[in-house]
Amino acid sequence: MKEKWRVVSHLLEQEYGMKFVPSYEGWGCGYDPMHLPLLEMWARAEVEEVPPAVRKPEGIVFDINQLSRKSEEEILTEIRHEVSLLETNFYLWRLGQREFFRFGYPPTSFLVLYAPLESLKADKRITERHPHSSSYLQQRYLHILSQLEDLYPHHLMALGFIALWTGREDLLSPLVSRQVRSLARAMQEYLSLPDGQAYDVLMEEFFGKYRVLLEEAQELNFVDLLLEEARGRNRQDGHRGRIMTDVLKKLPPHLQDFILKNRDLKAVQIPSDVVKDLVKHIRNLPDWMKDYMKQMSYLNMLERDVSFLRLFLPKTLEVELEHRGFLTFLFKPWQEERSGRSLSSSSHSRKDLSDKDKQFLRETGLTEEEYRSYRLMLKDVLPHVEALRRKFEKLLPKEEEYWWGRYHTGRRLNLKKLSVEVPTGRGRIYQRRVVPERKELAFKLVIDVSSSMRKEEKLVSAMKALLLVAETLSSMGMPLSVDLFSERVMTLKDFDEDYRNFRSKFMQIPSMVGGATNIELALLKAFDHLSSYCKTTHRRGVLILFSDGEPTRGLKGTELKKIIDTMKKEYPLVGVGVGQSRNYIEEYFDRTAIKVSDISRLPSAFSFVLENYFRRLTSVD
CATH class of the missing domain: 3.40.50.410 (von Willebrand factor, type A domain)
Structure with a gap:
């Protein structure tokens, strides 16, 4: 390991009291295996609170590939950001999604607002401990802002808080800037309060204005689905393509012509009065078409939200989207490995093996410790192996011939059937040679x-x-x-x-x-x-x-x-x-x-x- 990564790991270990391991395989973290069940229940919002020791990981793996071109201070700040994100209350991530789901919105729309705010809250903790990190964190957010595209109004509002925190309100449109400024005091309150109280502020102060933008985003998404149909994207999915074609044909001719002429645009580029007119006619469609549009819009909004969210979620946790639309965090125990990346400082490569281990490896394919574990497990099942083998062997026919059957002609009498076949006159009194087929x-x-x-x-x-x-x-x-x-x-x-x-x-x-x-x-x-x-x-x-x-x-x-x-x-x-x-x-x-x-x-x-x-x-x- 290069001296640079040794220094970084040592500094972070002293600061956080956990193990830090550099890796070329990506980010990761691991928790005490004894705490995993409780940790997962907490993250699924089944348990409201768990002890701090349960939430603290045993160690962090950081990605050298992403950090190699950065200065030592930038590297420390990047890793601190990830560690600070792990201090967030994952129970509230799932709870908020459930509340939004009950309101009829995609659950990820809650995270579009919550994840950036939690990211800012994590960085506030960093700047309080390390004030000189502020400039690096601002540069990080500017890099994120440059990567985002295809944004809806609720996405822009979430980014507005980041622009406000970094002092770059010039990046906002006048409308978004006004909305965000009106919530500046609430944002500062959110960043200063404990998790539960901050969540209450979000639902009381932010939700009303955010909900209006969500409704607007859903209207724009209806229009985007029509534009995608006009561009022919849905034709790969025959069922969806046919229904969307029918929806498009149900619109008045002047709106059909407008969609076809402007199919290369996005909904946010279309005048608002045209969007309102399109949405009005969509709401007058037959119920089955309207329900289908809502379903397609729901799924499309989920995809867009997840694409937006990936830049604000903890890199150290593997994240996936369940079929119900709730975001899941996959927690891993520290002792285990994943895709060849060790999460344990006690793991050894084959090059570091002792002479005895190398001898075991040549003879058994296992190290001495692995061989003992294997023999211990084998000891538990070995008594049953022989019993099962004998039982199964009896079920398998042997490759030996034998005499069987009742035939009118043959070379050997079936003595057991003589008493039946002779009195009845059927005459099937002979057996024939049979070789059993062994079915593999x-x-x-x-x-x-x-x-x-x-x-x-x-x-x-x-x-x-x-x-x-x-x-x-x-x-x-x-x-x-x-x-x-x-x-x-x-x-x-x-x-x-x-x-x-x-x-x-x-x-x-x-x-x-x-x-x-x-x-x-x-x-x-x-x-x-x-x-x-x-x-x-x-x-x-x-x-x-x-x-x-x-x-x-x-x-x-x-x-x-x-x-x-x-x-x-x-x-x-x-x-x-x-x-x-x-x-x-x-x-x-x-x-x-x-x-x-x-x-x-x-x-x-x-x-x-x-x-x-x-x-x-x-x-x-």
Whole structure:
């Protein structure tokens, strides 16, 4: 590590009392794993307050790539800004979205106002401790202002407070400047008060004027949707394109001509009287068209708000947008790694290994510590492996011939049927030689490693279940492939891969945990892989997916269930879900779903699935 980053890390560690690690992989932070469940409940607005120790991260990872060209003071200020943002009250981020949602607005419209104000509040704390940082923070905001485009009135009002704080009111239009100046006193009050009181000021003082701008923004968005249709953007989506075409044709001819002639403009560039006229005719459309326009506008406003927000959210937290429109912060434990970036100062690279570790690595593919952890986990499942192997072997027919059946001709009498066949005169008294067909199976396991797997020892139980299945099938010479998934899919073991390689990858599973849940992507990739392998090897395939929660990325609801139903027509597809509460695996997989109420029973659930399909798919014809 360069001396520059050592100095920066040391200064920040002394100032904040936490670990700071430079990285080329991006920003990140980690919390005490013991506090994660409570921390996440607080961020979801399920718990109003948590102790300060819970909210304080164990350490911060800062991105060298973004900071390398800056001076040491600028680097310190940038990192302080991110740390100060983590002091914000995440409970209020979700609470405000719920209130706006009840008012009928996209929940992100609350964050358009709240996130910049919280950013200013974070910087106020910095300037009180380090007054010389003020100029760097102002330069940072000017850089942000230069990146933003396609702004609606409520976006401009939020930026107006930043312009007011930086002393650059000349960047505002006269209308926005007047609105912001009228709230200057309330803004100063907001920045000075504790979180809860500041939130009350926002809802009482800011909301009235902000709501008017939101209504205006929604009207402009209706017009933007029509302009996009005139430009032909919606034709890629056939259903949406047809409806928007019908909406456009419902307008009076002079307005249709105006939209077509000005299709290259944006709604904010169109005269306000024309916008009012367009909106008036949209509100007179048939109800189903009007509802469709509102739905499309709602989604479009969400996308625009999120694009605006990304510049004001904490870089150290992974942020995503749930299907309901509420912003989610994904908190990570300090001990774990993500995408090859270590969040722990105790992690070692392979180059730093001892001679003993290198010897273990050559012999087992694992370091000494990893090998001990692997053997400890294997010790728990090994007694069950042999029992399962013997049980499954009995279900598999041997490659031995035998005599069977009732035929009119043959070479061996069926002595058991003589007493029936001779008196009745049917004469089917012979047996024929039969060679049983051994029907080979191939198993594809898809394991959820999203952020929710950190809770309730889910990951440990999932790893034990995976190890039980892998050891059993390996001892039987049965092909197995394993995928891990969150918002992306990682292959842990291919069908033809040597099982010894699997062991070293298996111990890396904890470092892969984190991120959203994309069941659609995991199933599509696993299905294609299984289908290709089974067709080339003439085997029967079984696909087993384990997940503990609701998908937060990709398709959901009816669309995902249709994909699963289609896959079931080709291959057996089993979903294993865990938890006492509502389980989405049951909803999506229907009759082929298995619910495990107690996480400790997960290994037995996987063995039950294997036994079930051995019995069903290896029966003798």
